[in-house]
Amino acid sequence: MATYAFVLLAVLAVASALAMVLNKNTVNSALFLVLNLMSVAGLYLLLHAQFLAIIQILVYAGAIMVLFLFVIMLLNVDEEESLFDKFRAIYLVAFLLGVVVFGQIVYSLGGVTDLLPEISADMAYVGTVEAVGEVLYTTYLMPFEMTAILLTAAVVGALMIAQYKVKTSDQEE
């Protein structure tokens, strides 16, 4: 059962990633990215990482995609240009580099025999919300509080950028 689910999710992830890259419409690309993130969340679930899977859907497929769509709407990209409209040398270099990275991945996975290992009861517990909470607020308290500082810094930084935008648009009028 898990193997079928893995194959389904893996095919979905690869197909949606390809569709995202090849799509001409930027909004459609963003929506395919949502599908890709959802299928990766499903893969996390198969590895018994439940909290991570839910975070993947809520934060990445939810909040971060909202920001992506906002950027697309803000920048007003209406030049729908396909990747293959015209050939550039940089595309060839990027393609060759991608082939090299893919080859490395395939080579390093060559020795692995059981791609979907049986997950023991101890391992299955690690990914639950309780297990994350038990260590997050005790052992990893410092990184946890640093997260709050990071989020605050993100808010202030984004407000500074947005403020600058408001100023320039005011001057243009």
Place this chain on the structure above:
Amino acid sequence: MIADFGNILLFLIHGALFVALSLFVAKLIRPHRPNAEKLMTYECGEVPIGSARVQFNNRFYIIGLMFLIFEVEILLLFPWVMVFQDIGWFAFWAMFVFVFLIFIGFAYELGKGHLQWDIPRPVVPKYVEGVGVVDDYPAKEPASSEPALDEPALQTGVNR
């Protein structure tokens, strides 16, 4: 435990199948007689003007970013709720500091007036002798009448 997520998978599969099946059945039984009027974008009975891809006000971006920050905060509250009884007051103070730090950013945003919204000035139609009804745009106040504020976000119609 993990098998409970199988229910979610079933719901996803059923959702996809339901949409596909109902669209297929609709395609079978509906008449297909398109004309220009029918193929036009529906916009509440109005004739649609221009592209649907208009540039958004970048104030929405601030709202979106606030949503992201507070969603991350709430996600980190979930494991806290699950283990609160085991850890006790230590967990309480850990989360208190966390929420306080996030609220510093929120207070900064609120204090700088980033959540204040520009209220568009109404366009009042006016009757002019010999000309007829004209759309009278209220004249912009001269900038010199009041000292320019340092914070551009405060220069909204609300504060003026």
